[in-house]
Amino acid sequence: MCLAVPAKVLEIENAIGKVEISGVSREVSMMLLPEAKPGDFVLVHAGFAMQIVDEKDAEENNALLAEMNGAPRTVDTIEESAAHD
Amino acid sequence: MTKKEERELAQRLVKEIKAMADKTGRKLRFMEVCGTHTVAIFRAGIRQLLPDNVELVSGPGCPVCVTPDDYMDKAIAYAQHPDVIITTFGDMLKVPGTKSSLGEAKTNGADIRIVYSPMDSIPVAKDNPDKKVVFLAVGFETTAPTAAATVLAAEQQGIKNLFMLSAHKLVPPVMEVLLNDEQVHVDGFILPGHVSVVTGTGIYEPIVEKYHVPGVVTGFEPLQILRALYRLVKQVANGEAKVENEYEDVVRPEGNPVSQRITDTVYEPADTGWRGMGIVPLSGLRMRETYKAYDIEQVMPLAAVELPAPKKTACRCGEVLRGIVTPKECPLFGKACVPTHAIGPCMVSVEGVCAAWYKYGQGRFEYGK
Numbered sequence A: 001m002c003l004a005v006p007a008k009v010l011e012i013e014n015a016i017g018k019v020e021i022s023g024v025s026r027e028v029s030m031m032l033l034p035e036a037k038p039g040d041f042v043l044v045h046a047g048f049a050m051q052i053v054d055e056k057d058a059e060e061n062n063a064l065l066a067e068m069n070g071a072p073r074t075v076d077t078i079e080e081s082a083a084h085d
Numbered sequence B: 001m002t003k004k005e006e007r008e009l010a011q012r013l014v015k016e017i018k019a020m021a022d023k024t025g026r027k028l029r030f031m032e033v034c035g036t037h038t039v040a041i042f043r044a045g046i047r048q049l050l051p052d053n054v055e056l057v058s059g060p061g062c063p064v065c066v067t068p069d070d071y072m073d074k075a076i077a078y079a080q081h082p083d084v085i086i087t088t089f090g091d092m093l094k095v096p097g098t099k100s101s102l103g104e105a106k107t108n109g110a111d112i113r114i115v116y117s118p119m120d121s122i123p124v125a126k127d128n129p130d131k132k133v134v135f136l137a138v139g140f141e142t143t144a145p146t147a148a149a150t151v152l153a154a155e156q157q158g159i160k161n162l163f164m165l166s167a168h169k170l171v172p173p174v175m176e177v178l179l180n181d182e183q184v185h186v187d188g189f190i191l192p193g194h195v196s197v198v199t200g201t202g203i204y205e206p207i208v209e210k211y212h213v214p215g216v217v218t219g220f221e222p223l224q225i226l227r228a229l230y231r232l233v234k235q236v237a238n239g240e241a242k243v244e245n246e247y248e249d250v251v252r253p254e255g256n257p258v259s260q261r262i263t264d265t266v267y268e269p270a271d272t273g274w275r276g277m278g279i280v281p282l283s284g285l286r287m288r289e290t291y292k293a294y295d296i297e298q299v300m301p302l303a304a305v306e307l308p309a310p311k312k313t314a315c316r317c318g319e320v321l322r323g324i325v326t327p328k329e330c331p332l333f334g335k336a337c338v339p340t341h342a343i344g345p346c347m348v349s350v351e352g353v354c355a356a357w358y359k360y361g362q363g364r365f366e367y368g369k
């Protein structure tokens, strides 16, 4: 439940940010992160931007989140991936 | 980094962890106290990668799992009130209370709405001025500021029919309970990533010092987790105990001060009950006197409603949460209790230890050696 998802801030108006999460745009509250600006990558938790982050943290967490939302496993374990080559 | 490079780095880290652990001459046991770490560890297969003398154990890191039956019973009692609309995160629906669940209450006609953010409760309150809208405010330090900010937003907008049923939980006090529990043994903690985004790294320092047990904050990628383990083993081998941060890109030492201030405006520390651990002093949050108009338990106390007596069950979720038993030691695991028909909260929540064992284990690996 504590998982936060990375998102790109597109615009901010009245402490409401329009952000893009995995290609989908949605509104989040910027109340807890007033310093964020359009163009920043932020961690979003329960509809609130929580922290400014690097872009690179984004991908892995999105895959993890998808699995936590019920998607089947999308990666091999470290051991399994060794067995493939 | 390519997949291959990542894997080679992982294997190198495991070698170093083993070499370092061998130096201690004993078996080391580390606990992750974040449900998302639990899932990330199982997903990457980190448990079966580690040497025999380094063991991982999952702690009470799943907010839904640690929420005790009586909170669910209260939530269900409110849900059944004709004047109440409940707003909640979806994973609360299947959590069993003593007799039934919110999901069953919903099937029986209770007005329960799943929201993605506590803030989504505001339009519900506006659209239903003659109802009391109650948000089920559960979660750790990461989630508390989102509930607090919602209360402040409601205040600003003059909304009078939005309330919280609060069961927030704090991580450091429960770590202390585990360290004082004779049945639990841990040599160090993998500290939560996203809780620390809010709190910063300082909150763990008093405990790490007092109990001389190391802690490392880390992220959710396999390499980050392995690096955190390496740092933990190294601290133990060197006789050190400090808080380290392996997630520096995301977790600042001071955390998110705005979130801390907003939480502190609305809430104050209070004793609260945990599944399997009973009441833990000052391990939760309650609404301050100034915000009691937003506290459903103040505005509409449940005294008149009889709460069901605690039920007897074979579910060992309470012990699983403390790392005392593994899910496999529960007679119901994988039989009567599976994700599609969960008996206990540790199987209900995707972050639950039983659910992670089931999804990523299913007999393929011998976890927990």
Ligand code: SF4
Pocket: B314, B315, B316, B317, B320, B327, B330, B331, B332, B333, B334, B337, B338, B342, B343, B344, B345, B346, B347, B348, B354
């Ligand atoms: S497997 Fe099910 S019944 Fe057993 S401890 Fe886990 S949640 Fe409880």
